[in-house]
Amino acid sequence: MSEYYFVGSGIASLAGAAYLIRDGNVSGADIVIFEESKEFGGSIDAHGSPKDGYFMSGSRMFEHKYNATFDLFSFIPSASDPNLSVKEETALAEKDALWHNKARLVNGEGKIINFHELGFSEKDRIDLIALMATPEKMLDSKRITDCFGADFFNTNFWFEWCSLFAFERWHSAIEFKRYLLRFIHHFSTIDTQEGIFRTRYNQYDSMAVPLVNWLRGKGVEFRMQTQVTNLGFKAAGTDITVNSLQYNTAGTESELPVADGDLVFVTNGSMTADKTFGSMTEAPKMDRSKRSGAWRLWETIAAGRPEFGNPTVFDSHIEESSWESFTVTMNDPTFFQLMQQFSGSEAGKGGLITFKDSNWLLTLSIFHQPFYADQPKDVVVWWGYGLYHDRPGNFVKKTMAECTGREILEEVIGQLRFDEHKEKMLATSNVIPCMMPYITSQFLVRKAGDRPDVVPKGSTNLAFLGQYSELPDDVVFTVEYSVRSAQIAVYSLLKLDKKPSPFYKGQYDPRVLFDALKTLHR
Numbered sequence: 001m002s003e004y005y006f007v008g009s010g011i012a013s014l015a016g017a018a019y020l021i022r023d024g025n026v027s028g029a030d031i032v033i034f035e036e037s038k039e040f041g042g043s044i045d046a047h048g049s050p051k052d053g054y055f056m057s058g059s060r061m062f063e064h065k066y067n068a069t070f071d072l073f074s075f076i077p078s079a080s081d082p083n084l085s086v087k088e089e090t091a092l093a094e095k096d097a098l099w100h101n102k103a104r105l106v107n108g109e110g111k112i113i114n115f116h117e118l119g120f121s122e123k124d125r126i127d128l129i130a131l132m133a134t135p136e137k138m139l140d141s142k143r144i145t146d147c148f149g150a151d152f153f154n155t156n157f158w159f160e161w162c163s164l165f166a167f168e169r170w171h172s173a174i175e176f177k178r179y180l181l182r183f184i185h186h187f188s189t190i191d192t193q194e195g196i197f198r199t200r201y202n203q204y205d206s207m208a209v210p211l212v213n214w215l216r217g218k219g220v221e222f223r224m225q226t227q228v229t230n231l232g233f234k235a236a237g238t239d240i241t242v243n244s245l246q247y248n249t250a251g252t253e254s255e256l257p258v259a260d261g262d263l264v265f266v267t268n269g270s271m272t273a274d275k276t277f278g279s280m281t282e283a284p285k286m287d288r289s290k291r292s293g294a295w296r297l298w299e300t301i302a303a304g305r306p307e308f309g310n311p312t313v314f315d316s317h318i319e320e321s322s323w324e325s326f327t328v329t330m331n332d333p334t335f336f337q338l339m340q341q342f343s344g345s346e347a348g349k350g351g352l353i354t355f356k357d358s359n360w361l362l363t364l365s366i367f368h369q370p371f372y373a374d375q376p377k378d379v380v381v382w383w384g385y386g387l388y389h390d391r392p393g394n395f396v397k398k399t400m401a402e403c404t405g406r407e408i409l410e411e412v413i414g415q416l417r418f419d420e421h422k423e424k425m426l427a428t429s430n431v432i433p434c435m436m437p438y439i440t441s442q443f444l445v446r447k448a449g450d451r452p453d454v455v456p457k458g459s460t461n462l463a464f465l466g467q468y469s470e471l472p473d474d475v476v477f478t479v480e481y482s483v484r485s486a487q488i489a490v491y492s493l494l495k496l497d498k499k500p501s502p503f504y505k506g507q508y509d510p511r512v513l514f515d516a517l518k519t520l521h522r
Helices: 011-022 068-070 086-096 122-133 151-152 156-165 173-182 183-190 203-215 293-302 332-342 405-416 419-427 479-493 512-520
Strands: 004-007 031-036 046-049 055-056 219-225 226-233 240-251 250-256 265-266 323-330 352-355 360-367 380-386 429-436 461-463
Touching: 004 011, 011 031, 011 046, 011 203, 011 265, 011 461, 011 479, 031 226, 046 203, 086 203, 122 151, 122 173, 156 352, 173 183, 183 405, 183 512, 219 461, 226 265, 226 293, 240 461, 250 419, 265 293, 265 479, 323 405, 332 380, 332 405, 360 405, 405 419, 405 429, 419 429, 461 479
Parallel strands: 004 031, 004 265, 031 219, 265 461
Antiparallel strands: 046 055, 055 323, 226 240, 240 250, 323 380, 323 429, 352 360, 360 380
């Protein structure tokens, strides 16, 4: 009987295990998932309590063209209502919280600006179209700044696009091009954010928990707090075949033989590796230790094997891949009431609010409530982030990285001009900041080959999953990317006569293309 091993318990591994069971007719009892931490879910993380404060690193957007994601969750029962699939539950949640942003951009005076005007010059339009038409091989090692003039980065379009997808101007032109093409159907609604939505609760409660419940019900084994440190390979021939798996549990090193017919799935790298949390009174520390097994394992097995990619491209430029988020738990409704008045939208229906003149480039997300499955009715939770954590604030004269949770909330209150209620808000809030060294490392400047193929050439039993595997045309920093990588890995290694969910290419739809070109003249 074959065994199936997954390194990491992020959404890619969870999806891979699910597809092995559903499409590969594999018994769940033959699947083992190794996880170095005590929590499953990888970058889909949301924990805490009303007493100690809720916290998470972030929350990814959803839209209707996530074909792989909705295929996966079409057969996973909801954790809150087993009579519904997660897909059905998410559809109902969308109806309850349709986005239509009335306050997308706010200026340095705390005023909502005319964010419907995107601010393109003729040169900007030409540059955008030129980038979308440029072959990727001509964009190797190029930054976004290599493709646009300085004025482009002051347009409303740039502020709306970069804060929605977390791009920085020094990121990869290849990734930016892929996003422009992949989300071209959102050009015409980039200002109001219609067509974008979230799950019923946070993604941990709404996606990771029900998926793990289903897998455990099928007999899948989770080996928590176990770090895989190396893979052994057969030496003979040109094929790539894993024959052992080395791991560490509570300081004890062990080795597991991988037999003929067994399969190994590795999530190489992690965008939330080595994240640290602060508190109301302490700023989070920047962890540069590379202690995460996801990075260490990739570096170990990639040494001397160019077909496994180049992890140093992604894990060695923290100054270009890091930013900071924060989760706010409030025991008083004043902030929410003021935000609904300010934005003109009910909580959960307005979308993101970005302070375009903020030194930290702050963006807030006011969630529908409750956002956590166990959240009491008298508690509200919202989230925000700053792309420039190394700059002094406009109101708090410290870099965001140096700020406590209290000081971050003071900066937000200053940007909104809510000073009259400042002390009350501070007294009834718990702000937990999160520093993430690698959160946009998948966007860093790269060239072909820096990410390994899902199934490297010559591999007989090894596949790579997640944000640092290579899926032509698809876009990283999405749940969709992770799920599709899992589909490809399972179908390829099992040699199934089945194709992964179709990848949406709106640039070939004349109506979508026309709407996008029309938008460029706003």
